[in-house]
Amino acid sequence: MSEKATLEVLQKKRTELENRWSSQLEKQKGLEGDIKALEEKVQAQLQEKIKVEDEVLETLESKRKDLEKRLNELQEQERRESSQRLDEPATEVAETNEQVQEPIQMTVAAANDGNQWQAEEVKERHKEEKKRKWM
Numbered sequence: 001m002s003e004k005a006t007l008e009v010l011q012k013k014r015t016e017l018e019n020r021w022s023s024q025l026e027k028q029k030g031l032e033g034d035i036k037a038l039e040e041k042v043q044a045q046l047q048e049k050i051k052v053e054d055e056v057l058e059t060l061e062s063k064r065k066d067l068e069k070r071l072n073e074l075q076e077q078e079r080r081e082s083s084q085r086l087d088e089p090a091t092e093v094a095e096t097n098e099q100v101q102e103p104i105q106m107t108v109a110a111a112n113d114g115n116q117w118q119a120e121e122v123k124e125r126h127k128e129e130k131k132r133k134w135m
Helices: 003-086 090-112 116-134
Strands: none
Touching: none
């Protein structure tokens, strides 16, 4: 081969390599852009999830505070009622004892008859009546 032909072959080879390299650089820039866009989307979705979770946590904390407040109110009410009960006359205590004995006797009779549901229902009614009386 002549030097001119060899030089042309080398120049063609160089041009092909430069084109290939340029194509790879473009592809690399495109992939980097895609990666950046995907990363931004992932971050946006995570930020949205965090925002939603913050709202859920805020709601739960608010509910917890409300329930704690309600519990404290009920405990305070119970303390006041308890101190009032200590001041009740002994006759009310005797009346209460009589009222307790009647449902217990009914419960024992119901249990002896084999009807446990009825016995439990009587106990529950008695508890509710007792609660209402003290309130």
